[in-house]
Amino acid sequence: MGTIGDLERRSGIGPSPAERTAFWQQFHHLDGQACLDAGVAELRRMIAAKEGLAEVIPNRRGRVPKRERLPPLTAEQKNRAPGLCRQTRATLEKYPGQRLDWWRAL
Numbered sequence: 001m002g003t004i005g006d007l008e009r010r011s012g013i014g015p016s017p018a019e020r021t022a023f024w025q026q027f028h029h030l031d032g033q034a035c036l037d038a039g040v041a042e043l044r045r046m047i048a049a050k051e052g053l054a055e056v057i058p059n060r061r062g063r064v065p066k067r068e069r070l071p072p073l074t075a076e077q078k079n080r081a082p083g084l085c086r087q088t089r090a091t092l093e094k095y096p097g098q099r100l101d102w103w104r105a106l
Contacts, residue, residue, distance in 0.1 A: 004040065011046035 009015070013023050027035045027042075 004036075004043075007040060007043040007047065010050075011043045012050060013043075013046075 008020060008023070013019055024035075024039055027038045030038055
C-alpha cells in the first residue's frame with residue numbers, strides 16, 4: 001500500500017498543502033479512522049480510474065478463499081492421490097475396496 005502521500009501522488013492530487021487540504025476536507029465530517037478509511041478508499045478509486053483498472057482490492061478481507069480460486073481437480077488428478085508413496089499406491093491398487101488401515105483398530 002505504501003503511505004497516504006504515495007496514494008495522493010498516484011491519484012493525481014497535487015503536493016501543495018492547499019490541494020491536499022481541499023481533498024481531505026470532503027471527509028472532515030467523519031471521525032478518526034472512518035475519515036482515513038473513506039479518504040484512502042477514494043484515493044484508490046481515483047487511482048483505479050486514472051490507471052484504467054476496474055477495481056482495486058483494498059485489503060485481504062475481501063479476498064476469495066484459495067479453494068474457490070483454484071480450478072477443480074480433473075479425474076486424473078483425483079485418481080493420482082498425491083502424497084502416497086509408490087508402494088502404498090501399488091497396495092491400494094492391488095486390494096481395491098478393502099480397508100488397509102486394520103492396524104488402527106488394534
